[in-house]
Amino acid sequence: MRFDELRTLNYVRKTTLKKDNKAQQSGFTLWEVLIVLFLMGILLTSSITHFGSASKHVRLQMNRANIQRIEGAAQLYKIDVGTSPLSVMDLVYSPEGVSGWRGPYLNEIPINPFNSEQGYELDLSARVYDSAAN
Numbered sequence: 001m002r003f004d005e006l007r008t009l010n011y012v013r014k015t016t017l018k019k020d021n022k023a024q025q026s027g028f029t030l031w032e033v034l035i036v037l038f039l040m041g042i043l044l045t046s047s048i049t050h051f052g053s054a055s056k057h058v059r060l061q062m063n064r065a066n067i068q069r070i071e072g073a074a075q076l077y078k079i080d081v082g083t084s085p086l087s088v089m090d091l092v093y094s095p096e097g098v099s100g101w102r103g104p105y106l107n108e109i110p111i112n113p114f115n116s117e118q119g120y121e122l123d124l125s126a127r128v129y130d131s132a133a134n
Contacts, residue, residue, distance in 0.1 A: 059113040066110035066120065067128045073105035074126035084126035088119060 073091045081100045091105040
């Protein structure tokens with residue numbers, strides 16, 4: 001064999017070994033994958049608690065807005081009729097036997113964001129009694 005052929009053969013063998021070693025070393029180890037999954041789980045858990053508190057904040061704001069709308073409509077009702085409404089339904093539908101009603105004072109009955117089954121109630125001074133806010 002000549003020196004050039006030997007050199008070429010040696011070069012081919014070295015590159016083959018490098019390729020084989022590189023193929024064996026590619027990819028991630030099990031520990032690396034587990035650490036990444038663990039860190040992703042921690043990030044996901046912290047973001048879920050953040051979004052959960054944001055949802056509660058939105059419901060509180062919506063509840064306050066509903067109470068303000070109802071109490072404002074009750075004041076208009078009291079100005080027109082002369083007495084406080086007995087229920088939130090009186091602000092949407094004309095009660096029987098009442099004169100001076102110029103409503104509807106509300107387009108629809110607001111839904112309680114904490115419990116859709118429980119509606120808002122008015123006390124004798126036309127203030128909203130809301131058990132979810134208390």
